[in-house]
Amino acid sequence: MISQHSVVSSITLNGTRNALNSINCSVADKLSLAGKVTVITGGARGIGLTLAETVAGLGSDVVILDVLQPEREISELEKTYGKRFGYYRMDVTSKPGMDVAFENAVKDFGRIDHCITSAGIALDKPFLEHNWEESRRLLDINILGSFFSAQLAAEQMVKQGHGGSIVLVASIAAHCAIPSQCVSLYGASKAAIKLLGKTLAVELAPHNIRVNTLSPGFTATSMSRQFTEIQHVFQTTPPLKRIGTPEDLTLAVAYFLSKGASYTTGAELAVTGGLHNGRIEV
Numbered sequence: 001m002i003s004q005h006s007v008v009s010s011i012t013l014n015g016t017r018n019a020l021n022s023i024n025c026s027v028a029d030k031l032s033l034a035g036k037v038t039v040i041t042g043g044a045r046g047i048g049l050t051l052a053e054t055v056a057g058l059g060s061d062v063v064i065l066d067v068l069q070p071e072r073e074i075s076e077l078e079k080t081y082g083k084r085f086g087y088y089r090m091d092v093t094s095k096p097g098m099d100v101a102f103e104n105a106v107k108d109f110g111r112i113d114h115c116i117t118s119a120g121i122a123l124d125k126p127f128l129e130h131n132w133e134e135s136r137r138l139l140d141i142n143i144l145g146s147f148f149s150a151q152l153a154a155e156q157m158v159k160q161g162h163g164g165s166i167v168l169v170a171s172i173a174a175h176c177a178i179p180s181q182c183v184s185l186y187g188a189s190k191a192a193i194k195l196l197g198k199t200l201a202v203e204l205a206p207h208n209i210r211v212n213t214l215s216p217g218f219t220a221t222s223m224s225r226q227f228t229e230i231q232h233v234f235q236t237t238p239p240l241k242r243i244g245t246p247e248d249l250t251l252a253v254a255y256f257l258s259k260g261a262s263y264t265t266g267a268e269l270a271v272t273g274g275l276h277n278g279r280i281e282v
């Protein structure tokens, strides 16, 4: 019988060997995701869709899981990147539905190597006016939706036995109060994700599954565009004096997923134009 200890030791040894083998690799080789399958929740638009296109550009097949149809046609994405794309309708508030979507994705794509959890919603409302229903829904999508997506991906990675990489999308709101916005519960939900990244990194390390978190700052997507009256705040308050774009996030995620990051787990990267550090001008 193979003991848990020997499984862990052999995974650790393989990890060390991979790290040594990669010393002579080019940076492009270290970033390559060729032969991998990446699952992305919230991949139909915005940050998730840009990350889907990024990983495809690096050689990965892509599974988009979302309540919405992807904004770009699957066939057009496949033609652009020469990689397989799949879309499965999935609501992250329904565990039975998530089970089916992941099962179908594995049936069709054969494996899961990476998972990015980008599905999320925002709520900008004074603390004293939050009601139970909208608060419950936000926590279900942002926390439990990410938690169980990561769990389903990790279950499959453990079965495969070759490790994997998970990137959880948190937010600048996990770091500090936000200028001109009242996002107490949203921020709390994203702070939960930031900590989840650390705890899962430790718990899943014996399986060589790395878990890291990304905190975008103000980023030009449908989510930030809904706040029409404070667009000037998004443009002017970051120390780097502009709103971010989904493209600003791509290399951070490419790094976290890549074999070049084989010693990086439990890390958090805030890509906010500096805003999470504070402001000098008022």
Ligand SMILES: NC(=O)c1ccc[n+]([C@@H]2O[C@H](COP(=O)([O-])OP(=O)(O)OC[C@H]3O[C@@H](n4cnc5c(N)ncnc54)[C@H](O)[C@@H]3O)[C@@H](O)[C@H]2O)c1
Pocket (backbone or CB within 6 Å): 041, 042, 043, 044, 045, 046, 047, 048, 065, 066, 067, 068, 090, 091, 092, 093, 117, 118, 119, 120, 121, 122, 141, 145, 169, 170, 171, 172, 173, 215, 216, 217, 218, 219, 220, 221, 222, 223, 224
């Ligand atoms: N845009 C920003 O300024 C910003 C800043 C910090 C963090 N974020 C985070 O980045 C992530 C992506 O946001 P975005 O800006 O791309 O927003 P977006 O609204 O463009 O995309 C969010 C995606 O999540 C999907 N989604 C929502 N509820 C879902 C559900 N129940 N089940 C499955 N999918 C669901 C949506 O359909 C959509 O495709 C979110 O987690 C968000 O909190 C965004």
